[in-house]
Amino acid sequence: MVRPNNQVKADPPGVPARRAALRLLDAVLRRGQALESALESAGAGLAPNDRGLAHAIAAEALRRLPDLDALIDSATRQRLPDDAKARFALRIALVQALGLGTPPHAAISTVLPLVDGGPRKLVHGVFGTLMRANKGLPDQPTLPDPVAIRxxxxxxxxxxxxxxxAVASPPPIDLTLRDPAAAPDLEGISLLPGHLRLDARAPITGLEGFAEGGWWVQDLAASLPARLLGPGRGSAFDLCAAPGGKTLQLAAAGWEVTAVDISESRLARLNENLDRTGLKAKAIAADLLQWQPGEQADAILLDAPCSATGIFRRHPDVLHRVRPSLIAEMAALQAKLLARAASWVRPGGTLVYATCSLESAEGEAQLAAFLARNTGFVIDAIRADELPETVTPLPDGTLRTRPGMLADRGGLDGFFIARLTRLSP
Structure with missing residues (x-):
């Protein structure tokens, strides 16, 4: 379906980015790859601006996919197969013209080279029909049926x-400050101490305070698990630590941090941020199903691998590639990791369990099963005064952040978070 990379050089201007967008959609929708991980291969050889454009086109198409497909189906006598190249090309042309503000003539002329023969005539004809009819996309995207039903x-x-x-547009940029008393001179709002939500998007590395290590980019919801451990009072393990935002938080709060992650490349990014901020932590590349610490810790933060459906605003590919089988697979892994992490908490210590998932199997149900097996742990109730205003814990003292929370101030990613105490013998 997708041409080899060496054909990109022969394409007219503007076409290489659209060809890369087609590869990205193909990787997500047919092969189940994550959009970000597919970008390196799909965008190989592209200039940075073309690479960015390909990502933007693919991401917006994934946000709008059910509505794009409904438009395509309304203008064809026979429904195109889901994996038909003509459908992929039309998605790319339509999302540019209707979602990204590309002039229609540019949207179609840069897409037609992606298809040959009869499909090219079909793509041109369907696109022209929809443009002449002044068709548009709804203000609010439609969720894919399997996700909406679940x-x-x-x-x-x-x-x-x-x-x-929430999925209608990318979320804002949140910063976590190394020192809450030393906020950078940047336009934005603060929703918690040590937090800044920027008013506008700009190149991150050029903003005040970046080079000096005064802050790092971290979604507000993703910052909550480490916040719930409070000021440092001993040793802490940050498990599944990379890319490292929570490690930086714990180190800045005064914890003696050991950060463990299976990915050496992602730990390299963590170490770069430690160097930039001047914070200290011990980083270990290891599989948590095999790793054993030398001693127990006073606090453990397990931000477990999960389906990542809670970050669909940032990564709309999860709406299309996450299926019940993956959710079940992740839940089984979480149970194993929770069991191991629990044994590494000192009596009287704290275990924070978190997932960026909107699936109860990876949150509420996971915690209930853990507590049934581990009577030596109890919920340490999260308090409303530890959270952004209007974000409230569940009645059992756990936290479920959801779409709609803080909607008037930029929204919040979806997380499940529980803080547990290990009882003394």
Missing amino acids: WHAAWGDDFIADAER
């Missing part, structure tokens, strides 16, 4: 409406 059964009507509003 989330509706778990969370109800309001959740679906909030999720559709």
Whole structure:
């Protein structure tokens, strides 16, 4: 379906980025790859601006996929197969013209070289029909049916409406400050001490305070698990630590941090941020199912691998590639990691369990099963005064952040977080 990379050089201007966008969509929708991981291969040989454009086109197409497909189906006598190259090309042309503000003539002329023969005539004809009819995309994207059905059964009507509003555009940029008393002179709002949500997007490395290590980029919801451990009072393990935002938080709070992650390349990024901020932590590349610490810790933060459906605003590919089988696989891994992490907490110590997932199997159900097996742990209730205003814990003292929270101030990624105490014998 996709031409080899060496053909990109022969393409007219503007086409290489669209060809890369096609590869990205193919990787996500047909092969189940994550959008970010597919970018390196799909964008090989492209200039940075073309690479960025390819990513933007693919990401916006994934946000709008059900609505794009509904438009395509409304203008064809026979439904195109989901994996038809003509459908992929039309998605790319339409999302540019209707979602990204590309002039229609540029949107179609840069896409037609992606298809040959009869499909090219079909793509040109369908696109022209829809443009002449002044068709558009709805203000709120439609969630893919499997996701909508699953989330509706778990969370109800309001959740679906909030999720559709949330996926409409990329989320804001949040910064976590190394020193809450030394905020950079940047335009934004603070929703918690040591937090800044920027008003506008700009090249991160050029902003005040970056080179000096005064802050790092970290979604507000992702910063909550480490915040819940409070000021440092001994040793802490940050498990599944990379890319390192939570490690930096714990180190800045005064914990003696050991950060463990299976990915050496992601730990390299963590170490770069430690160097930039001047913070200290011990980084270890290891498989947590095999690793054993030399001693127990006073606090453990397990931000476990998960389906990542809670970060669909940033990574809309999860709406299309995450299926129940992956959720079950991740839940089984989380149970193993929780069991191991629990044994590494000192009596009287704290274990924070978190996942960036909107699936109860990776949150509420996971915790219930853990507590049933581990009677030596109890929930240490999260308090409202530890959270952004209007974000409230669940009645059992755990936290579920959801689409719709803080919607008027830029929203919040979806997380499940529980803080547990290990009882003394």
